Amino acid sequence: MTALFNFESLLLVILLVICTCTYARATAPGLIDRNKEGFLGIFFKFARIGERLSPYVAVACVVMGFRIMLKA
Template sequence: MTALFNFQSLLLVILLTICTSTYAHSITPGIMDRNKDGLLGIFWKCARIGERLSPYVSLCCIFMAGSLFMGR
């Protein structure tokens, strides 16, 4: 099944995108700050979410890891 049809997998993909974008922005901020608009702007927005809501994102990561571990 693809991530679009399984809600838990879709949430996991979104969470991983936020975490990856935040990490990439901390390593190379200039590249992401230049691409605030357009298709690559999605990653800039995900990086902002990860930076500003980092406690909630980390709690979601822990929750998703627990639910994936317990579910399988």
């Protein structure tokens, strides 16, 4: 089953994209900041979500990690 049809997998993919974009913006800001508009602007928005809501994103990652460990 693909991540688009499984809600838990979709949430995991979104969390990973948020964390990746935030890390990429912290290490190489020019890579994310030059694409603020258009289709690639979604990565800039994910990076902003990761920066501004970092405690909530961190809690969501920990909860998702425990959920995956207990599921297996």
